[in-house]
Amino acid sequence: MNDTDRTRTPHTAPATAPSAFPAPSPPAGPLSRLGWAAADGWTVARRDVTHWLRQPWELLFGLLFPVLMVLMFVYLLGGAMSVPGGGDYTEYLMPGMFAMVMVFGLGETVTAVTTDSVRGVTDRFRSMPMAASAVVVGRCLADMLRSTVTLAILIGFGMLVGWQWHGSAGAALAGFGLLLLLRFALVWVGIYVGLLMRGQGGIAVIQTLEFPIGFLSNAFVATATMPVWLGAVADWNPMSSTVAAARELFGNPAAGGDSWITQNPLLMAVVWPLVLVAVFAPLCVHRYRNLSG
Amino acid sequence: MASAPIPARSTAGAPVTPAATSTPSAISARGIGRRFKNTWALRGFDLEVGRGTVHGLLGPNGAGKSTAVRVLTTLLRPHEGTAEVAGHDVAAQGARVRYRIGLVGQNAAVDEILSGRQNLELFGRLYHLGVRAAARRADELLERFGLSETGKRPVSTYSGGMRRRLDLAAGMILSPPVMFLDEPTVGLDPRGRDEVWSAVRDLVDGGTTVLLTTQYLEEADQLADRISVIDAGHVIAEGTPAELKARIGGDRIDVVLRDEHALAEAAALVEGATGHTVRTAPRERRLSTEVDDRAASLTRAVRALDEGGVAVADVVLRSPSLDEVFLHLTGPDSAATTGPARPDENTTEAQR
Numbered sequence: 001m002n003d004t005d006r007t008r009t010p011h012t013a014p015a016t017a018p019s020a021f022p023a024p025s026p027p028a029g030p031l032s033r034l035g036w037a038a039a040d041g042w043t044v045a046r047r048d049v050t051h052w053l054r055q056p057w058e059l060l061f062g063l064l065f066p067v068l069m070v071l072m073f074v075y076l077l078g079g080a081m082s083v084p085g086g087g088d089y090t091e092y093l094m095p096g097m098f099a100m101v102m103v104f105g106l107g108e109t110v111t112a113v114t115t116d117s118v119r120g121v122t123d124r125f126r127s128m129p130m131a132a133s134a135v136v137v138g139r140c141l142a143d144m145l146r147s148t149v150t151l152a153i154l155i156g157f158g159m160l161v162g163w164q165w166h167g168s169a170g171a172a173l174a175g176f177g178l179l180l181l182l183r184f185a186l187v188w189v190g191i192y193v194g195l196l197m198r199g200q201g202g203i204a205v206i207q208t209l210e211f212p213i214g215f216l217s218n219a220f221v222a223t224a225t226m227p228v229w230l231g232a233v234a235d236w237n238p239m240s241s242t243v244a245a246a247r248e249l250f251g252n253p254a255a256g257g258d259s260w261i262t263q264n265p266l267l268m269a270v271v272w273p274l275v276l277v278a279v280f281a282p283l284c285v286h287r288y289r290n291l292s293g
Numbered sequence: 294m295a296s297a298p299i300p301a302r303s304t305a306g307a308p309v310t311p312a313a314t315s316t317p318s319a320i321s322a323r324g325i326g327r328r329f330k331n332t333w334a335l336r337g338f339d340l341e342v343g344r345g346t347v348h349g350l351l352g353p354n355g356a357g358k359s360t361a362v363r364v365l366t367t368l369l370r371p372h373e374g375t376a377e378v379a380g381h382d383v384a385a386q387g388a389r390v391r392y393r394i395g396l397v398g399q400n401a402a403v404d405e406i407l408s409g410r411q412n413l414e415l416f417g418r419l420y421h422l423g424v425r426a427a428a429r430r431a432d433e434l435l436e437r438f439g440l441s442e443t444g445k446r447p448v449s450t451y452s453g454g455m456r457r458r459l460d461l462a463a464g465m466i467l468s469p470p471v472m473f474l475d476e477p478t479v480g481l482d483p484r485g486r487d488e489v490w491s492a493v494r495d496l497v498d499g500g501t502t503v504l505l506t507t508q509y510l511e512e513a514d515q516l517a518d519r520i521s522v523i524d525a526g527h528v529i530a531e532g533t534p535a536e537l538k539a540r541i542g543g544d545r546i547d548v549v550l551r552d553e554h555a556l557a558e559a560a561a562l563v564e565g566a567t568g569h570t571v572r573t574a575p576r577e578r579r580l581s582t583e584v585d586d587r588a589a590s591l592t593r594a595v596r597a598l599d600e601g602g603v604a605v606a607d608v609v610l611r612s613p614s615l616d617e618v619f620l621h622l623t624g625p626d627s628a629a630t631t632g633p634a635r636p637d638e639n640t641t642e643a644q645r
Contacts, residue, residue: 036421043418051406054447120402124463127366129391130419 037131044125044138045145048112052146059146062108066101066154073097073220074161084222087253094163095175095246096219099239101154102183103214105147106190107207113139113194114203126288136284140187147183151176166251175249178269182242185273188280195287219243222255223262235261238272245269319344319379319471319502320365326373327360334360336526338374342504342519344470347497349517350506351615353623357526358506359399362475365504366396379471392420395464395472399479401456402463403448409459410435410444416463427466434462438492454485461492472496474505478512490515510615520615524623537618545611546591547581551604556580559603566593578606 027036052059073081074090081089116122116135125135155176165172193206216233217223217240223231234240235257244265247254256262320342327335335357342348352358363369365378367387376383379393403412410431417427435444438458448456457477464472474493478486493516497503507513513520514534522530522537530537546567550559553575560571560580567590571582584590591610598605 040419043415047404047407047415050411054406118400119405120398120400121404123368123398124396124402124416125419126368127391127394127396128416128419129388129421134419 033131037133037137040131040134041137041141044134045141047138048142048146059149063150063153066097066104066150067157069100070094070097070154070157070161081221083253084224084255085253087255088162090162091164091252092247092255093220094158095250095252096217096243097158098151098154098176098179098246099182099217099243100214100219101150102147102179102186102242103210103239105143105150105183106186106193107203107210108146109139109143109187109190110194110197110206111203112143113191114197114200117195117197118200132289133285136191136288139191140184143187143190144180144184148180151179163252165249167249171249171251175246178242178245178249181270181273182239185238185276185280188277188284191284192280192287195284213237214239217243218255224255224257231257232259235259238268238276241265241268241272317344318342318377319346320348320376320504321378322361322365322374322376324374325361325364325371325376327364327369327371333526335364335371336373338523338527340376340521340528342502344502345497345500346518347493347503347505347516349513349520350504350523351508351510351513351520351619352506352523353508356523356623358523359475360526361523362396362473362504362506366394366473367391379469392467393469393471395467395469397457397460397464397472397474397477399476401453401460403456403459405449406447408445408447409440409451409455412448412459413463413466417466420466422466430466434465437495438462452485453481454488457481457485457489458492461489461496465496468499469501471502471504474503476506476508478507478509486512510619514615522619522622530618530622534615538613538615541613541618541621543613544584544587545581545613545617546584546594547579547607547609547611548594548598548605549607550578550580551606553578555603558601559598562597562601562603563594566590566597584610 027033070093073093078089078093081093083089083092113122116125122135165175190206193202197203216230217237218234219239223234223240225231226234241261242265244254244256244262245268246252248265256265261268318341320340322338322340325335325338326333338357338361340348340350340361350358350361360369364371365376365383367383367390370384378390381389381393383390403409404415407415413431413434414424414427417430418424420427422430431444432441435441438461440455440459440462443451443455448459451459461474461477477493478489481489490512493503493505503516505513505516517534519531519533520537521528530540532540546563548559548563550556556573556575556578560573563580563582564571567582567584569583569585571580573580582594584594587610591608595605595608
């Protein structure tokens with residue numbers, strides 16, 4: 001290092017470097033702020049859509065797993081399954097499988113949030129003059145979009161293996177709505193967990209935890225067939241309420257119990273997700289604002 | 294080393310002179326304090342960066358460099374003090390500051406799956422350029438940072454240097470007057486480092502003010518007009534690289550011996566010839582000392598070694614390196630290290 005080689009002197013250029021794109025100012029009114037936030041949220045969500053277009057196999061692989069699960073449970077294990085109170089096992093299974101796919105979405109949310117935060121992309125967003133809500137809203141939009149597509153494809157596949165709804169189309173739509181409401185609640189859980197993570201190692205833990213969460217429910221077998229205490233835990237799993245409500249709305253065999261929680265699935269399929277959102281959405285906003293605190 | 298510790302240019306709690314607020318600085322921080330739980334990562338941190346200059350923020354791991362950048366880029370709110378960047382207060386006018394800065398962090402903060410071009414378009418839209426202007430700007434920046442050819446490939450196929458250049462380009466979308474580069478070459482091979490250095494020089498030639506944090510003294514020496522040495526959360530010395538070097542004394546001679554057993558004998562001979570304390574590095578069979586009168590001292594030292602029958606492998610006469618300045622200022626024997634305890638910046642900051 002030779003000091004005498006330093007010939008460059010401080011520049012005397014103006015503070016604002018000539019720019020072809022003069023800095024716009026943040027919007028002033030509440031309405032334009034809202035429009036700004038919506039546009040930024042959509043831009044962030046569209047990034048995920050571009051990911052799917054660039055790597056469609058990722059999306060396909062994500063679908064392959066629930067499809068294999070359906071095949072396994074319907075044809076491999078289904079023969080040994082009997083639904084308490086009678087009814088076709090495939091009809092009993094599919095609402096549980098739909099809810100399971102919603103729970104698997106948790107891992108997708110955590111992965112996306114953690115990857116951005118570990119790579120510094122979240123900090124870049126936070127250092128940019130975009131709406132503060134955009135990162136979180138965009139994540140939510142993208143995940144809901146992906147889950148809706150996944151659910152639609154799995155519904156089609158369920159029909160191929162013999163599942164159908166028996167009630168009105170309106171009731172069926174309400175059932176799908178409740179499934180997506182569960183996913184919506186899990187988006188906020190996932191964002192919060194993702195923001196807490198300090199490294200990508202935790203992603204595998206979440207993906208592993210999805211299985212006990214999903215299986216400790218009424219999704220695959222009736223909780224009445226479990227030891228009493230375990231059945232009670234499974235009944236109080238928020239996922240169980242969604243599954244039971246969906247079965248009721250689809251007119252599929254339910255095999256419910258006598259406890260209060262199993263008698264009120266429709267109510268609880270709304271209350272559980274709302275409670276989760278009420279707890280985790282403020283936590284997400286707080287965590288995002290004070291990422292380093 | 295015998296010389297006295299260099300006084301800090303500004304210390305915690307020093308009164309702010311009115312002149313400091315009226316100077317046309319691109320970055321001006323006064324008495325910034327920021328703690329994590331009960332540990333102050335920054336305390337009494339002052340910084341003035343003139344427009345169009347490159348300012349190096351130099352310090353060891355955990356000194357508070359990244360915390361300083363995070364406060365100045367509005368990512369962290371300071372618990373004490375005020376800071377203005379590009380003429381706006383970082384705490385009160387965050388959105389205005391964010392339109393006028395670019396941040397290039399320790400990781401290349403770009404999307405791996407998207408192409409380089411798609412990354413720049415995404416960030417351009419989030420700077421509210423509009424779809425068409427964002428696309429035009431992406432092309433311009435790819436061209437400027439030498440990424441036109443690879444613009445359509447996914448970033449996951451890029452080399453480290455290319456990613457960092459894309460990262461720089463993303464920070465330059467609005468041609469912000471102030472750029473923050475937080476250890477921009479960490480983890481790059483020499484080729485990637487040269488690519489980033491040349492990109493930074495181009496920025497500065499365009500009139501951008503740059504605040505650069507680094508652990509690498511060579512980097513600060515190569516790029517920075519002025520340097521603030523930071524340790525334990527505040528600035529302990531400030532000046533041009535030449536000034537900092539001058540503060541720890543004159544030129545140095547290094548002598549490398551053929552045989553390490555002769556080190557003690559050689560040290561005594563050189564000490565006698567130059568009149569300065571000699572430091573030895575046995576593993577490298579090297580000794581070095583300060584000299585007052587360059588060539589004359591060198592001649593005397595070589596003659597003394599020759600007459601003493603010590604076999605010499607190499608002799609070098611040089612200016613003090615920034616490494617020596619740095620070690621002198623931040624070393625355990627320096628009085629300058631009495632400050633707030635430092636949090637482990639590597640583990641807490643890298644993951645945020």
